[in-house]
Amino acid sequence: MNGNPTGGVVIAGERSGVGKTTVTLALLSALAQRSQRVQSFKVGPDYIDPMFHRRVTGRPCYNLDPVLTSAAYVRQCFEERCRDADFAVVEGVMGLFDGATGSSDTASTAHIAKLLNLPVVLVVDCSRLSRSVLAIVHGYRSLDPDLTLAGVVLNRVGSDRHLELLQDALGTLDLPILGVLRRQSDITIPDRHLGLVPTAELPQLQDCLDRLADLGQTCFDWARLLPHLTPSRPPSPAEASPEASPEASPEASAQNKPSHHLPTASPSPWGLFSPNQQGACDRIRRTRPRLAVAQDAAFSFYYADGLDYLAELGAELVPWSPLADATLPEAVDGLYLGGGFPEMFGAALADNQPLRQQLRQRITAGLPTYAECGGLMYLAETLVDLQGQAWPMVGVLPTTVTMESRLTLGYRQATATVASVALQAHQQVWGHEFHHSQVTVPPTPPLFQLRRFDAKNPHATEGWGSRHVHASYVHLHWQGCQVQAVQFLSACADYRATASLSAFPRA
Template structure:
């Protein structure tokens, strides 16, 4: 069955190992489905570039344990190979909840063995104690083997192998120190794949490393998927009767109930933080997804009934966004006409009066919200439990959900009518901007286990069509 790629801590090379394996499998012409533990957007972009298949996030906080299991089963049903890239260290979970939502937790939920990546650059015999500890810490987590990363020399490798020999832990890969394998990063992690011009040669090099650095005779069977049962389905998306478009609780004539609702999705280098499951849910519930670029397009797509402005890096493209005045004015005019609009993090920033970048330069944005997004050094990060303060575009009053914050900007003015109260540790007790037709928030949401959220959004989009 497939492997979970884990690390003893962050920064040991999980993503490099994962991309090397994926690249090698693809070079061999094999179909492979990848997954990422946690609320990450950027690593899945690299997975997708390599595999040509959307990477799926496995996060039991944002969704549920059951959804994690169903998502994995559903998306491995038609591929021969799969792997899961972990997050942080193997047992590092959501703050204050033990190892809940950790790589180990996901491995237990899915019954998958773990391949442990170890940064060997500053150790020799001590590796035995480290690997022994990770193997024995949790009897329900099976360690299938290790990858020795950043090995300095043949002599160094001999010392590492000698130390590990009494443990009988298979060494399934050895990667030497690779100064040429560098993916640039910035204030929120790796630079997204869309922005890298030399990604193809890098992936070719990763594929070569994958071919030459791993014991494929033992590794390939561990990556193979089991044949799924005949009834395998992703229940939260496409099997429950209430998720069909004709059962949505808005008033439409019968002949209209089968029409697709066109939704404009901002998609370019500035806006690309989307969970694929969210987009799939919208499409399954009856949306027609129309992608457009606030950076490059002069207007919104014709006839759309809703806007979805995802997260990303608008601060890195603030000057270009400001220069595209026609696009900004088109968004502003549509929202003033009360088109239903869902804006997350970067999307929220785009709706502000201005963005002040890291060089303290101001750039005009859409001007819907009477506040400015200012970039800073402080990172706001963590899971948030939210409760809706009033009926709105996405939530009924009192509805509770889990989301995730990850940004280095703050707003100069707080909303008079916020969207949420925050009951988990957070910088402030309330968050988000609310209008009857607008949901703008720093909180990223995964709708996989809560299809009622996109359903309510589409209900409002359908009403917009009726009014207009």
């Protein structure tokens, strides 16, 4: 394994659905009873699991995704966020070796474990296994010699006799069993079409987390597990320097060159900017544009360090709720509509007619607006929900959005065919799609040409772009799209400077 040891473990599954989120939450809940400084991370572009982590630890959970950001940034993010932590836990994604393609472990849980030099705790679903568990664990342990398997957690164990059979089978491996979870019928977290139901919609969640904490205190072998969880030492400034990493390539990121490999965004907040962009950064910090960020049960999909980066650039982030607020916050210079579940709240969003009317007027008049996935759905004329009920939305985009059974999922290299408030034409960015909805009238011209991670040719077009609007199904991570973040906030700063002349002033 490579890199500098900082301490912590990666919780991995032998496949999806084995219970790694339950194991992770039990571990985090038990650790949170010992310390208020438990730092968690999530591999990949997931939004919902980090909500549960944050609810347990009281600290933001950070995504580790080398496709949406870079390998260098993954290391930097982990090291910086662990500086004041007593414990560090990384929850994996899918199976241990499942990545962005079927031909390598790129962007997989194994990839992240090797980047961070962290041991892996493998969660095995034992509900239909006895001696065969030996073959599974042996295979996962031996497939990649650069990966360190610290031990296993046996989940969904049915009885004492079942446990004995599993222990006997694994006894020949000299690999510790770090935890045993029996089949649980009273600890369930509901899910739906995009994964777990978010925390804001679960009024009984705290009772579930309390039971997970009790479970965590008794189901793990703490004497063996704790030494892995504790960061061993903070990295020195030289070790933490992004310039020390050969994967950091500001020039490649700044030019947005196409690649069939991982993107190479710099982890430095200022290193990849041209003099003009540096000037824009200075102006953003001087003007401090106010950015209204939609944050409620309908719109909750944001990367924690993405929001941090917008604030670091100089934006004042102003949370507001399209569900509950009749108007936008006062004196805002831009609008950020993230993803979420607007299809679950069609009636409430439609009923807030004063806000929809105000948004349509303000956006049409030039308010800089960045909308991703659920945000795009909200800006459409109509939203047809899972029950086939049609609801009027903001009406800025000339299309209807309908929910479908087909899931659109995967990393995308997106090439801008027209300019938007965040991108220049021909710029390329890496993003991620994850949605069941489709538009009935496609954009003309489209904002993006899309290419799958492991494909050579474009396969689709989508999105709306204009001088003051960016609306797309593609989720971006601002830490991997720093130039685009500056462009968007620069438009917000321009709006702030000219809003007094607008028919719709800020105040």
